[in-house]
Amino acid sequence: MDRRFFLKGSAAVIPASVGLQMLSTRWAFAQSADFGSDVDVLNYALTLEFLESEFYRQGNDAGLLSGKEAKYTQTIGADEDAHVAAITETIMKIGGTPVEAPAVDFGEAFKSRDSFLETAHVFENLGVGAYLGAAGFIKNKDILQAAAGIFGVEARHAAVIGNMLRLEPEGGVYMGSTETPQDKAAVLKAAAPFLAGAGAMTGGAAATL
Amino acid sequence: MAEKEIFNGEAVMSFENEHDRRNFLKWAGIVGVGSSLAVAGFSRGSVSAQAEDSDLEILNYALTLEYLEADFYNRGVDGGVVSGRELALVTPIRDHEDAHVAALTSTINDLGGTPVKSPKFKYPEGTFTEKATFLETASVFEELGVTAYHGQVTLIKNVDILAAAAAIAGVESRHAAILADLTGGNPFPAPVEDTATMKQVLKAAKPFIKS
Numbered sequence: 001m002d003r004r005f006f007l008k009g010s011a012a013v014i015p016a017s018v019g020l021q022m023l024s025t026r027w028a029f030a031q032s033a034d035f036g037s038d039v040d041v042l043n044y045a046l047t048l049e050f051l052e053s054e055f056y057r058q059g060n061d062a063g064l065l066s067g068k069e070a071k072y073t074q075t076i077g078a079d080e081d082a083h084v085a086a087i088t089e090t091i092m093k094i095g096g097t098p099v100e101a102p103a104v105d106f107g108e109a110f111k112s113r114d115s116f117l118e119t120a121h122v123f124e125n126l127g128v129g130a131y132l133g134a135a136g137f138i139k140n141k142d143i144l145q146a147a148a149g150i151f152g153v154e155a156r157h158a159a160v161i162g163n164m165l166r167l168e169p170e171g172g173v174y175m176g177s178t179e180t181p182q183d184k185a186a187v188l189k190a191a192a193p194f195l196a197g198a199g200a201m202t203g204g205a206a207a208t209l
Numbered sequence: 210m211a212e213k214e215i216f217n218g219e220a221v222m223s224f225e226n227e228h229d230r231r232n233f234l235k236w237a238g239i240v241g242v243g244s245s246l247a248v249a250g251f252s253r254g255s256v257s258a259q260a261e262d263s264d265l266e267i268l269n270y271a272l273t274l275e276y277l278e279a280d281f282y283n284r285g286v287d288g289g290v291v292s293g294r295e296l297a298l299v300t301p302i303r304d305h306e307d308a309h310v311a312a313l314t315s316t317i318n319d320l321g322g323t324p325v326k327s328p329k330f331k332y333p334e335g336t337f338t339e340k341a342t343f344l345e346t347a348s349v350f351e352e353l354g355v356t357a358y359h360g361q362v363t364l365i366k367n368v369d370i371l372a373a374a375a376a377i378a379g380v381e382s383r384h385a386a387i388l389a390d391l392t393g394g395n396p397f398p399a400p401v402e403d404t405a406t407m408k409q410v411l412k413a414a415k416p417f418i419k420s
Binding site for chain 1: 403
């Protein structure tokens with residue numbers, strides 16, 4: 001009798017629920033009603049990407065940065081554009097209808113270098129938490145792979161912007177030894193101030209958030 | 210070192226309650242596990258045990274990479290190869306890799322598996338005495354770690370393990386970007402993270418493994 005067979009027979013003594021406890025606490029499942037399909041998850045992501053894409057377009061146009069910093073935010077903006085394009089294409093490929101870009105209002109974000117980067121830092125960390133929180137709802141494994149790949153890049157953005165701001169490494173550049181998922185309600189609440197007008201919350205793209 | 214040699218964990222797990230079973234079914238849907246497997250999984254028979262064997266193997270694979278990173282950063286930080294803002298940025302990375310080792314080890318234990326032991330590592334001369342060499346090696350390890358985790362995304366079967374692995378992977382992405390910045394590289398090489406297979410990653414890590 002090999003060891004594995006023996007252990008399998010006695011596996012009932014292993015409290016798997018305890019083993020998974022540590023893992024489960026990191027997994028902020030949103031309410032199961034949050035996303036009914038992969039298209040729902042993708043449209044949620046698309047709305048956030050629209051927000052980021054437009055944010056960097058306006059921010060980069062404002063000419064607040066120079067040198068390496070300007071190059072970085074140009075690249076980040078291009079990444080967000082690529083995410084918008086890829087997610088839109090994916091939604092159409094699986095027979096869904098992509099949401100339209102929401103009307104946005106970034107207020108005083110482009111008043112200075114610091115306000116631009118501080119707002120960017122908020123967006124990027126929000127994106128990281130949003131992707132991680134929504135990943136468990138994705139059913140198609142190709143879409144899951146892509147979402148994970150985008151999630152990682154948002155984490156890169158967040159870290160470098162935190163470093164550009166010379167924030168404390170822990171809690172500013174890095175957010176602990178593991179990323180923290182955010183559920184849809186928390187993400188919506190954080191994004192709401194940037195979605196222009198009360199109407200945006202009840203109609204159009206923002207309604208899918 | 211052959212790929213299998215480092216995975217001496219004995220993997221055993223079976224559904225103990227409805228929570229685990231539901232998670233498995235949810236995950237089975239996510240990764241597109243064949244319907245025959247999902248249905249057979251209800252029997253709590255060999256099929257489910259086999260599925261979780263593969264997850265434990267992935268966890269031990271991740272643990273091996275984290276051992277390498279933790280060893281590397283502990284040596285670097287202890288040796289004083291970096292200072293100032295660089296040290297401030299690298300020290301939490303060391304702490305994260307230590308935390309990843311601890312978390313993966315306890316998770317494997319809790320799931321009834323056996324965590325692999327840490328290999329002994331070796332590094333090229335100058336790794337811990339020349340700042341540029343240290344940071345460039347760190348950058349290589351971080352990019353390797355990122356592609357390693359992303360290469361397993363669709364292979365992990367348990368949704369909780371996937372979540373934990375993703376939560377770690379995001380942190381490795383942060384590390385990779387900061388090290389690219391510190392070494393004059395590109396923190397944002399692509400709009401989507403790249404993937405690498407276990408075989409590719411172990412081949413890249415092999416020169417650093419002494420025994």
